[in-house]
Amino acid sequence: xxxGALSLAGFFxxxxxxxxWANDPDVPSPLAVAAFMAREASTGELFFHxxxxxxxxxxxxxxxxxxGTALGLLMGQKRTVDxxxxxxxxLLINMPALVLIVLCYIWIGLSEAAAITAVAxxxxxxxxITLREGARALDPKLAEMARVYRFSRLTTARHVVxxxxxxYLAAASRSGLALIWKIVLxxxxxxxxxxxxxxxxxxxxxxxxxxxxxxxxxxxxxxxVIEYTLVQPLETRLTRWRAKPA
Amino acid sequence: MRIDAKDFDRVDGGRIAVLRDLAxxxxxxxxxxxxxxxxxxxxxxxxxxxxxDRDFQGEVRPPSHDARIAAVFQEPRLLPWCTVEQNVRxxxxxxxxxxxxxxxxxxxxxxxxxxxxxxxxxxxxRRVALARAxxxxxxxxxxxxxxxxxxxATAKRMRALLLQLWRGRGVTVLMVTxxxxxxxALADRLLLIDGQPAHLTGDVPxxxxxxxxxxxxxxxxxxxxxxxxxxxxxx
Numbered sequence: 001x002x003x004g005a006l007s008l009a010g011f012f013x014x015x016x017x018x019x020x021w022a023n024d025p026d027v028p029s030p031l032a033v034a035a036f037m038a039r040e041a042s043t044g045e046l047f048f049h050x051x052x053x054x055x056x057x058x059x060x061x062x063x064x065x066x067x068g069t070a071l072g073l074l075m076g077q078k079r080t081v082d083x084x085x086x087x088x089x090x091l092l093i094n095m096p097a098l099v100l101i102v103l104c105y106i107w108i109g110l111s112e113a114a115a116i117t118a119v120a121x122x123x124x125x126x127x128x129i130t131l132r133e134g135a136r137a138l139d140p141k142l143a144e145m146a147r148v149y150r151f152s153r154l155t156t157a158r159h160v161v162x163x164x165x166x167x168y169l170a171a172a173s174r175s176g177l178a179l180i181w182k183i184v185l186x187x188x189x190x191x192x193x194x195x196x197x198x199x200x201x202x203x204x205x206x207x208x209x210x211x212x213x214x215x216x217x218x219x220x221x222x223x224x225v226i227e228y229t230l231v232q233p234l235e236t237r238l239t240r241w242r243a244k245p246a
Numbered sequence: 247m248r249i250d251a252k253d254f255d256r257v258d259g260g261r262i263a264v265l266r267d268l269a270x271x272x273x274x275x276x277x278x279x280x281x282x283x284x285x286x287x288x289x290x291x292x293x294x295x296x297x298x299d300r301d302f303q304g305e306v307r308p309p310s311h312d313a314r315i316a317a318v319f320q321e322p323r324l325l326p327w328c329t330v331e332q333n334v335r336x337x338x339x340x341x342x343x344x345x346x347x348x349x350x351x352x353x354x355x356x357x358x359x360x361x362x363x364x365x366x367x368x369x370x371x372r373r374v375a376l377a378r379a380x381x382x383x384x385x386x387x388x389x390x391x392x393x394x395x396x397x398x399a400t401a402k403r404m405r406a407l408l409l410q411l412w413r414g415r416g417v418t419v420l421m422v423t424x425x426x427x428x429x430x431a432l433a434d435r436l437l438l439i440d441g442q443p444a445h446l447t448g449d450v451p452x453x454x455x456x457x458x459x460x461x462x463x464x465x466x467x468x469x470x471x472x473x474x475x476x477x478x479x480x481x
Contacts, residue, residue: 149336159327163327
């Protein structure tokens, strides 16, 4: 932890020095950004926009994990399905995020549904590819054992398949959260009237870098809290069976 | 007459006949060893009997349609994220209430019930696989070289445990091995398979009870087997 904290302190030091040297409102100091965040927090504005963005992140994340996992498992297990869907997957994964967002807004309308669909469509191919690998890596020997001992479908899914997929699910959700919140900001910038992305757009028009950084750091902080209080403890719990290195 | 496996004609990739005209049946409560050189199709035979390989011609007739079959594979095949006890419990049929305490004690696993498989040696993990097989009170137990790559002392203990469990429970055992000494010590019937495609080359009953078999008796037996089946001797 100590080297991490030191490195973080170094980052803020370099930033402060740069701000002092530039002496320009376009390069605000960390203190100025912190003061802005405190001000926005006291009016409740900050929390409102953070909550709206977080809700969109959670919705898009849930949808893309469920749809992506289902498709990935199907493609990993059935070769015909894989052959049929693979070109679609390549098409979708190479489609620029911006194009998907614009098309969703045009075809579905400037609505919440369009925003979340656009984000999910951007993330689903990643989940599919990761989980397809997971499905291909399933150990046939354990599957045979489960068959010989007549495990029920539910038991097989819960105790044989899911634990094997866990690292792939973890990888998909890790990269997923980071990617999704970045795309959510773009979606908000283009077609929503609230959320962190909308605020950043607003302050961009005012050229207020302090505010832009304030909102960005506030959301990064939210994601860090999720990482340390949710993702990492969960992972430790799920992998406790691994023999600890001696 | 329990299992009747006829006319296996399993064809692999480039249509290589692995097994041909291999038919036998197992007496209830008997201990049979299926012996043959490595790669001759012993494991394939077991996989067919377990229903894991359906690409063959012929039929496998279990004693009844709800007969319980247990298997011990070459590798323990335990779920690494489940404890020893969970691994055994997951395999139990829903209504089963076996005496796991006695089983774990017999196999010397009493203190390891909440260990994870990665923390166990291969010998111990194999004992867990054995415990799982006996816990479901099977009618038929199929073992695929369950004691390979164990040191001789451990293998010997495991064989004694297997005999002990088999006697106590009246289960029909078919064990695949390429170790003739092991087979002579354990089985009351030897089935020899060999050739390409493999077929039955010998069916040797061993009527003397296992614990009455002295080292001298087994040496003579091995000698006789060697004369009758010269290709077995090299093993």
